[in-house]
Structure formats: structure tokens, C-alpha cells
Amino acid sequence: MPTIHYLTTADAIATAAAHFATLPRIGIDLEFDDMRHRYGRHLALIQVFDGTEVYLIDPLPLPDMAADLEPLFAVLRDPAVAKVFHSCKSDILLLDEVFSVNCRTIVDTSVQFTLLAAEDNNISLGRLIQAELGFEVDKGEQKSNWLKRPLTEAQKEYAANDVLYLFELTDRLSARLTELDRADWAAQENLALEAVRYGRDDPRPWSRNAAKYKISAQEMPMFRELFMLRDTVARQLDRPPYHVLSNDRLAELARNPLETALQLRTANGLHPELKRSPYAEQLLAIGTTDLEPDAPLPPEQRKFPFRRRLNGPAAARADAREALLMALKSHLTTDHGSTMANMVLSNRLIADIIELGTEAALRPWQQQLLKGSAEKHGEDYASIEQPF
Template sequence: MPLIQYLTSADAIATAAAHFATLPRIGIDLEFDDMRHRYGRHLALIQIFDGKEAYLIDPLPLPDMAAGLEPLFAVLRDPAVAKVFHSCKSDILLLDEVFGVNCLNIVDTSVQFTLLAAEDNNISLGRLIQAELGFEVDKGEQKSNWLKRPLTEAQKEYAANDVLYLFELTDRLTARLAELGRSDWAAQENLALEAVRYGRDDPRPWSRNAAKYKISAQEMPIFRELYMLRDTIARQLDRPPYHVVSNDRLAELTRQPIETPLQLRTANGLHPELKRSPYAEQLLAIGTTDLEPDTPLAPEQRKFPFRRRLNGPAATRAEARETLLNTLKALLITDHGSTLANMVLSNRLIAEIIEQGAESALRPWQQQLLRESAERHNEDYGQIAEPF
């Protein structure tokens, strides 16, 4: 195990960041808590590998986390330094959401592996290390509480392992992609990661909760109010929402609302705060009030599929585009196998191409594969190239 430097002060972080800024690349990973031990998403640790040493940067002791980490954030924004991640989307979303940091010059080993088309799913870092380097790393601390201090030695070793092998992995995967003539594919996919942003101001956050599938459309107003009440209490307590009421219990309360103080006193599965004023009164009001349905979303906020907005001749045209795309997907499977076919024409991409056209919805490498298969089998790529 290489030397691990554990940094807890702004001065030490600034010194390390000045070193990182001189390097062609760094390996990086983040540990954070996402509604597991506290409310919201909280950065807990940043791991950096410079090719020789692992740096564990602890942001929790910093009096001003954003200010103390700014020298490191400057490196993340610097396009001259490559940042090697594995499966980086959660990390870069957190950096954008919490700190407004847009990470540039990303190399993602998960993206690289996916483009080899060896498997049809994202591979974990542990499995990739085992497959490429031939040994296992301990992943036992994956679900530990990263906000708790002091960190254990096992946590520190686990965190360091998340970055120690990234250079070796990306070098191997880069060479394999070059052999297949897919280096430019990886460059296009990695460049697209720079545009990933955290989606703010969700108008209906309750609609993303899995418990909604256990209730009827008529019960949605009750579910909405219960969800928002739970969120208010969770935010106040700085606890994950499931500590207030579990998702399953939320669905049960929607189907059988609490309507009397006696029902509330004897109800199970509720945080004590829900049985105290003012939240007890709010909970009873939800169960005894005729609630208004959700107001219609503004047109720009509606996310239902493009096809559902069409009728008549327009719907017929869209159906013809979908039929052609499904034909092209079958031809891609014949030419390149199902893994690559799904990367070029997944169900999501087919829906986007119907509306936006392949030239807009697909990366250049995807367009090339699709165009070549169409030409090889005498299909008209031009029919789906342009926007609807």
C-alpha cells in the first residue's frame, strides 16, 4: 500500500492542490452521504492519487468547506489536468449541486470499459480491478457512515483503494480501445460528461418516489402532502426522510389516512415528531381534508414522451420513424452485437431520435455506426437523421 496522506486543514489542502496543478492527471473519487445518515447530500471525503501517493482530503474539519476546498476545485476546473474517475456521474453531480463546480477533462474508466462492449452494463470498480488486474480489493466499507469521525483504518484503506488503481486501469483500457479503433468514441463520451449538471427545482419531487406505484392516481394528492410533510420534518431534524416515515409506510398512510387523534397516538412506524404539534395537526388535516389535485405543469416542464403529443398524420409519421429505428437496431445487432446496438439505439435514444433526429440525439461515433449499418443493408438513414 503506497503512503496515504490524510489532510484536514485548508493550508495542507492548498499545498496539495498546488502539487496536483502541476500534474498531467490525477485519480479522484468522492465519498458522500446521500440521504443515508443525514438530510440531503453531504461531501465526506475526497480521494486523490498522484501516481505515487494517495491523499485523503477530509472536508469536515474545515470551518468553511467551500473556501477550504477552493484550491482543489480550481484543479478540477483546470482542463490541463485530466481527472481519472470510475463511474463519475454521482461525483460530478454532487460537485455541481453543493459547490457549483464544473469538472473538466474527465476520463471515466467505466465509460472506457463500456465502450469495449464486453458487457451490457456498468461494471463496478471492484469487478473491474479483478477483471483487469487479477486481484480483489476489500469493499466492506462501501456502506459505512462516511460522516462519522474519526475514520477507521479500514475506511481509509478502502477509500485509498478507490483511486490507487485508476491510472493502471485507464492505461489498459485506453490501449484496448485503441486496438479496436474506438479511442475517439471514448473521447466523445468523456467530453459529454463535462455537460452533466444537477437538475434543480424539480416541480414534483414526490413523483420520483418509488412508493407512488403502490397507490392510485386518485390518492396522489394525499401522497403528495404526506411526502412534503415528511420532507419538512426530515429537513428540520437533519435526518433522512426514511427516518421519519418509511416509503412503504408512506404508501400505507396514503391508502388509509390517519383521521383521529386516537389513530395517531396508536400509529406505528412514525417518528415521534409527527405526533407533536404542529405536525400532528398537519397530519390529521391531510387525512380529513379534500385536497386539490396537482396543478398542470407548464408546457416546458412536461416530460411525457413526444409521441403522446401527436395524433393524426403526425403520429403516423412518428410511428414510421420508430419502425425504421427498430429495423436499424436489429441490423446493428447483426453487424455489431446486442451490446453495441443497445448503446446506439437504446429505448431512450430511439424516443429521442424520433423527435430530435439522429444528428442531434447521437454522438458522432453512434451516428457513424448507425449510418454504416443503414447503408450496408439498403435502409434510408436520411429518414431519421433530421428533427421530426
């Protein structure tokens, strides 16, 4: 294990960041809590590898986390310094959501591995290290409470391992991609990661859970109000919402609401705060009030699937585009294998192409591969290039 620097002050972080700014690349990872031990998403640790030594940057002791981390954030924004991650989307979403920081010049080893088309799913860092470097790293601290201090030595070693092997991995994967003439594919995918942003201001944050639990239109107002009450209590307690009321119990109460004080007192699966004023009264009011259904969303917020907006000849044209794309997916499978076919024409991408065309929906490397299979098998690629 190389030297591990544990940084807890703004001055130490600024000094380290000045060093990172002189390097061609750094390996980086974040540990954060996402509604696991506290309400919301909280940065807990930043790990950086400079090629020789590991820096564990602890943001929790900082008086002003955003301001004191700004020297490091400046490096993340600097396109001259490559940032090597493994499976970085969660990390870059957190940086955008909490700090409005957008990384530049990202190299993601997960993206690189995926483009080798060896497997159809994302590979964990531990599995990638084992596959490429031939040894195992201890992942026992993966579900640690990273907000608890002091960190244990096991946590520090785990955190260091998350960045220690990134350079060796990306170099190996880059060489294999070059041999396959796919280095530019990885460059396109990594460049696209710079545009990933956190989706703010969901007008109906309860809708995803409602769909999962098959909440009916009649049950939806009850589910909505329970969801929002749970969120209010969770925010006040600084606890994850599921500590206040599990998703399963939330769905049960939407179908069988609490209507009396006796029912509330004897109800199981509720955080004690829900049985105290003022939340107890609010919970009973939800169960005994004739609630209004959701108001219609403004037109700009409505997300009706494209195909549901079509009928008659337009629907027939869309069906023809889909049939062609399914045929092309079969050809891609024959030419390049099922893993690559799914990367070029996943179900989501097929839906996007039907509406937007290949030029807008696909990266250039995907367009090139798809066009090559279309020409080889005599299919009309030109008919799906442009928007519907």
C-alpha cells in the same frame, strides 16, 4: 500500500492542490452521504492519487468547506489536468449541486470499459480491478457512515483503493480501445460528461415515488401533502426522510389516512416527532381535509412524451421512424452484437431520435456506426437524420 496523506486543514489542502495543478492527471473519487445518515447530500471525503501517493482530503473539519476546498476545485476546473474517475456521474453531480463545480477533462474508466462492449452493464470498480489486474480489493466499507469521525484504518484503506489503481486501469483500457479504433469514441463520451448538471427545482418531487407506488389521481393530493410533511420533519431533524416515514408507509397512509388522535397514537412506522405538536395536528389535518389536486404545470414545465402529442398522419410518420430504427437495431446486433446495438439504440435513444433525429440525439461515433449498418443493409438513414 503507498504513502497515504490525511489532510484536514485549508493550508495542507492548498499545498496539495498546488502540487496537483502541476500534474498531467490525477485519480479522484468522492465519498458522500446521500440521504443515508443525514438529510440531503453531504461531501464526506475526497481521495486523490498523484501517480505515487494517495491524499485523503477530509472536508468535515474545515471552517468554510467551499472556500477551503477552492484550491482543489480550481484543479478540477482546469482542463490541463485530466481527472481519472470510475463511474463519475454521482460525483460530478454532487460537485455541481453542492459547490457549483464543473469538472473538465474527465476520463472515466467505466465509460472506457463500456465501450469495449464486453458487457451490457456498468462494471463496479472492484470487478474491474479483478478482471483487469487479477486481484480483489476489500469493499467491506462500501456502506460505511462516511460522516462519522474518526475514520477507521479500514475506511482509509478502502478509500485509498478507490483511486490507487485508476491510472493502471485507464492505461490498459485506453490501449484496448486504441486497438479497436474506439479511442475517439471514449473521448466523445468523456467530453459529454463535462456537460452533466444537477437537475434543480423539481416542481413535483413526489411524482416519482407516486408513480412507483401506483398512486391514483384521487390519492395524489394526500400523497403529496404527506410527502412534503415528511420532508419538512426530516429536514428539521437532519435525518433521511425514510427515517421519518418509509416509502411503503407513506403510500399506505395516502390510501388509508389517519383521521383521529387515537389512530395517530397507535399508528406504527411513524417517527415520534410526527406524533408531537405541531406535526401531529398537521398529519391529522391532511387526513381530514378535502385537499386540492395539483395545479396544472406551466407549459414550459410540462413533459408530455413526444409520441402522445401526435395523431393522424403525424403519428403514422412517427411509427414509420420507429419501425426503421427497430430494423436498424436488428442490423446493428447482426453487425456488432447486442451490447453495442443497445449502446447506439437504447429505448431512450430511439425515442429521442424519433423526435430529434440522429444528428441531435447521437454522438458522432454512434451516428457513424448506425449509418454504416444502414448502408450495408440498404436502409434509408437520411430519413432519420433530421428532427421529426
